[in-house]
Amino acid sequence: MAFNLVGxxxxxxxxxxxxxxxxxxxxxxxxxxxIKWPSSIYAVLxxxxxxxxxxxxxxxxxAALGILGITFLFDAFEMVRQQRRIVKGHAPAQxxxxxxxxxxxxxxxxxxxxxxxxxxxxxxxxxDEAIRLITEHYA
Amino acid sequence: MNIFGLxxxxxxxxxxxxxxxxxIQTERRGGYLWWPYMLAVGVLLAIGSLFVGNIWVSALLxxxxxxxxxxxxxxxxxxxxxxxxxxPFNDHxxxxxxxxxxKKWKAPHL
Numbered sequence: 314m315a316f317n318l319v320g321x322x323x324x325x326x327x328x329x330x331x332x333x334x335x336x337x338x339x340x341x342x343x344x345x346x347x348i349k350w351p352s353s354i355y356a357v358l359x360x361x362x363x364x365x366x367x368x369x370x371x372x373x374x375x376a377a378l379g380i381l382g383i384t385f386l387f388d389a390f391e392m393v394r395q396q397r398r399i400v401k402g403h404a405p406a407q408x409x410x411x412x413x414x415x416x417x418x419x420x421x422x423x424x425x426x427x428x429x430x431x432x433x434x435x436x437x438x439x440x441d442e443a444i445r446l447i448t449e450h451y452a
Numbered sequence: 453m454n455i456f457g458l459x460x461x462x463x464x465x466x467x468x469x470x471x472x473x474x475x476i477q478t479e480r481r482g483g484y485l486w487w488p489y490m491l492a493v494g495v496l497l498a499i500g501s502l503f504v505g506n507i508w509v510s511a512l513l514x515x516x517x518x519x520x521x522x523x524x525x526x527x528x529x530x531x532x533x534x535x536x537x538x539x540p541f542n543d544h545x546x547x548x549x550x551x552x553x554x555k556k557w558k559a560p561h562l
Contacts, residue, residue: 320501323514327464331522335562366457376511379457383465403538433484433531437541 322373323380330384338388342395343407352389359385399423456507464515471519475526476539483545484527485554494520528559 341351362382369375398404399413402422406413417423431447438446478486497517504510534541548554 316502317504317507317510318502319507320498320504320510320514320517323460323464323511324498324501324518325514327468327515327518328521331468331518332562363458363461366461367453367455369454369457372456372507372511375454375457376460376507376514377457379459379461380464380515381461382458383461384468387465387468428536429529429532431532433528433535435483436535436543437537438535440536443536 318373319376322377326377326380327384330381334384334388334391338391338395339404342392342399343405343413344410346410346412348392348396348412352392355385355389355392359383359387359389402428460508460511460515463512467512467515467519468522471523471526474519475523475530478523479527479530479534480540480542481546482548484531484559485551486548487524487527487559488554488557489548490520490527491524491560494518494522494524522562525560525562528561 342348345351359382362378362385366375366378366382369378395404396412396416399406399416400420400423402420402424405425405427406417406423408414408417408425413423417425426444426447428443428447431449434446478490494517497513497520499517501510501513501517504513530539533539
């Protein structure tokens with residue numbers, strides 16, 4: 314029996330595209346002085362993949378490139394969303410990055426703490442306890 | 453010009469978009485300990501995609517499977533988001549079967 318590899322290609326492209334996008338957007342946004350260039354690079358990568366998908370005669374490659382292209386294009390938009398998370402304090406700001414330093418100076422919500430980096434405790438926690446929990450997690 | 457890949461990419465974007473409310477609602481109603489079940493659904497869908505002859509259905513099953521697998525890695529962080537007040541916290545969650553065993557496992561996250 315022959316397996317249909319189009320689904321496997323779609324699975325791998327979707328999961329790896331989300332994974333790579335998730336990790337790289339957080340990292341690139343934290344070190345980039347401006348988000349314009351990284352967003353443009355993600356957009357170019359996305360468009361290139363979509364062109365490749367259009368030119369590929371193999372359905373498995375076409376699907377994989379089509380999905381990867383869309384995730385790269387979404388990553389371009391995610392750069393903007395990640396910066397919004399920094400402003401709201403939903404992701405940690407890096408004081409060494411001048412753009413983040415400006416956000417820390419202007420936004421009272423912005424923080425250098427990664428409030429998500431801990432195990433759940435099963436109940437609501439206040440601001441002080443949230444910081445104590447991540448401090449314990451790192452210790 | 454082959455529009456198959458672009459079309460699958462656009463539909464996958466919609467599927468990933470639906471993954472966000474899937475994670476939010478699963479965590480709100482059941483909690484993050486459902487992650488192994490969500491992961492299992494994803495793996496089963498991905499395996500199932502291998503046995504489907506139609507390339508459109510196969511690709512969509514694969515994309516939905518990957519979205520479930522990714523969702524399973526998001527549940528723990530979503531639980532923390534509800535605890536710090538970024539999303540509503542539900543005190544009456546429906547615990548999954550074998551919850552006490554699952555608590556001893558390290559929940560995945562990307």
